[in-house]
Amino acid sequence: MHPSPWMNADLHCHSCVSDGTLSPQALAQRAKDHGVELWALTDHDELGGQHGAAEAARALGLPYLSGVEISVSFCGQTVHIVGLGFDADDGALQQGLAATRGGRRERALEMAGGLARAGIPGAFEGALKYVSNPELISRTHFARHLVETGVCADTNEVFRRFLTEGKPGFVPHRWASLRDAVRWITDAGGLAVIAHPARYRFTANEEHALFTEFIAHGGRGVEVVTGSHSAAEVVRYAETALEYGLAASRGSDFHSPDESHTDLGALPALPARLTPVWDWLAERIQRAH
Numbered sequence: 001m002h003p004s005p006w007m008n009a010d011l012h013c014h015s016c017v018s019d020g021t022l023s024p025q026a027l028a029q030r031a032k033d034h035g036v037e038l039w040a041l042t043d044h045d046e047l048g049g050q051h052g053a054a055e056a057a058r059a060l061g062l063p064y065l066s067g068v069e070i071s072v073s074f075c076g077q078t079v080h081i082v083g084l085g086f087d088a089d090d091g092a093l094q095q096g097l098a099a100t101r102g103g104r105r106e107r108a109l110e111m112a113g114g115l116a117r118a119g120i121p122g123a124f125e126g127a128l129k130y131v132s133n134p135e136l137i138s139r140t141h142f143a144r145h146l147v148e149t150g151v152c153a154d155t156n157e158v159f160r161r162f163l164t165e166g167k168p169g170f171v172p173h174r175w176a177s178l179r180d181a182v183r184w185i186t187d188a189g190g191l192a193v194i195a196h197p198a199r200y201r202f203t204a205n206e207e208h209a210l211f212t213e214f215i216a217h218g219g220r221g222v223e224v225v226t227g228s229h230s231a232a233e234v235v236r237y238a239e240t241a242l243e244y245g246l247a248a249s250r251g252s253d254f255h256s257p258d259e260s261h262t263d264l265g266a267l268p269a270l271p272a273r274l275t276p277v278w279d280w281l282a283e284r285i286q287r288a289h
């Protein structure tokens with residue numbers, strides 16, 4: 001294994017247990033094939049893939065950290081908090097995630113209603129064709145359906161035209177609180193990380209509130225290198241990590257070979273001045289014995 005911070009860690013991706021298209025086992029193999037040296041599967045609001053991912057990683061000799069990406073409502077927007085290195089059997093974390101998942105079906109029915117009024121009937125049934133976990137119907141599944149039926153050319157176009165604020169298929173939803181999400185992760189022995197910070201549309205004051213409240217609740221990391229950040233955003237959030245004393249994480253946010261522009265392990269290195277989250281999680285890494 002390379003010394004930190006140059007290690008090829010990929011600590012953010014999705015399987016078909018949430019809105020990815022590959023199984024946890026296929027992702028483990030893909031991570032291994034792409035030179036990943038430390039891996040975490042971080043499905044949205046769901047731990048159902050954790051045992052399969054950890055087992056597959058162990059069989060491949062690929063060091064593994066447990067992972068999750070929790071949907072949080074903060075200042076009127078959805079923020080994603082990644083949890084790493086927790087006990088995947090923790091009861092309070094599992095209950096909190098089950099509560100966070102609740103309401104996705106009703107939300108999806110409302111989304112389908114909005115799309116029907118915009119002239120696209122049958123979207124709920126269409127999206128369901130892409131869902132393997134009935135508790136985790138997400139906007140991504142609607143996007144796949146609208147691409148498959150020729151309404152849009154790709155999923156980005158679907159989000160832009162139909163699934164973001166103000167568009168016919170968008171339904172505002174109340175997710176977990178920042179405080180609960182950070183506590184569930186840390187109380188289960190894990191480290192909480194602010195996912196892809198450049199993706200949010202916060203004012204400077206709101207972003208400062210996000211970071212200070214996150215830290216006050218026990219959050220300790222921020223994604224600096226992600227498939228969602230440009231080179232300039234990596235530089236910007238490297239500064240933010242240093243300013244707030246946060247450890248830095250790195251992850252592709254890979255969902256699908258057909259949709260994701262950043263593949264597993266295909267990321268620039270973490271800027272060398274930063275403390276990688278894996279330095280603080282050394283004892284939580286699962287390895288083959």
Ligand code: AMP
Nearest residue numbers: 019044071137138139140155156159160
């Ligand atoms: P949901 O949790 O149902 O609100 O769905 C959020 C998911 O939609 C994210 O995790 C991404 O996978 C996907 N997503 C969000 N915005 C976009 C976009 N502009 N283009 C493609 N996928 C997106």
Ligand code: MN
Nearest residue numbers: 014019044140
């Ligand atoms: Mn997703």
Ligand code: MN
Nearest residue numbers: 069080195196
């Ligand atoms: Mn996310």
Ligand code: MN
Nearest residue numbers: 012014069253
């Ligand atoms: Mn993600």
